[in-house]
Amino acid sequence: MLARLAKAGRALTAYDILDAVRAQGLRAPVQVYRALEKLRGEGLVHRIESLNAFVACAHFRRRHEDSVAFAICETCGTVSEFAVLATARALRTRTRRSGFVTERTTVELRGRCAACVGKGSEAGA
Ligand SMILES: [Zn+2]
Ligand SMILES: [Zn+2]
Numbered sequence: 001m002l003a004r005l006a007k008a009g010r011a012l013t014a015y016d017i018l019d020a021v022r023a024q025g026l027r028a029p030v031q032v033y034r035a036l037e038k039l040r041g042e043g044l045v046h047r048i049e050s051l052n053a054f055v056a057c058a059h060f061r062r063r064h065e066d067s068v069a070f071a072i073c074e075t076c077g078t079v080s081e082f083a084v085l086a087t088a089r090a091l092r093t094r095t096r097r098s099g100f101v102t103e104r105t106t107v108e109l110r111g112r113c114a115a116c117v118g119k120g121s122e123a124g125a
Pocket of ligand 1: 046056057058059064068081
């Protein structure tokens with residue numbers, strides 16, 4: 001399941017994953033969700049909240065769950081992951097002043113990836 005996600009290079013929904021792993025004997029969505037939650041718990045998979053989909057972590061087994069940003073290409077669906085420790089720390093400091101206790105920070109950026117920007121400028125020229 002993790003290999004499938006890593007190979008996809010974009011976010012997959014639980015149903016995309018279910019289709020892919022059916023051959024391995026996982027048939028029920030609940031089994032897929034349970035497996036994904038386990039991988040998330042181990043820090044190997046992230047959930048993209050706005051897409052309700054999952055990506056393999058780009059930082060293999062390095063814990064950073066509380067401070068990560070995803071750049072989501074709206075043209076091709078590619079998702080790139082960035083660790084944003086300084087940004088997360090700044091946000092935490094600001095919110096702490098109002099008494100809020102932040103447990104994790106997930107930033108989702110929407111736009112176009114380098115490959116799609118390149119294609120766009122060629123078409124415009
Ligand atoms: Zn990650
Ligand atoms: Zn793209």
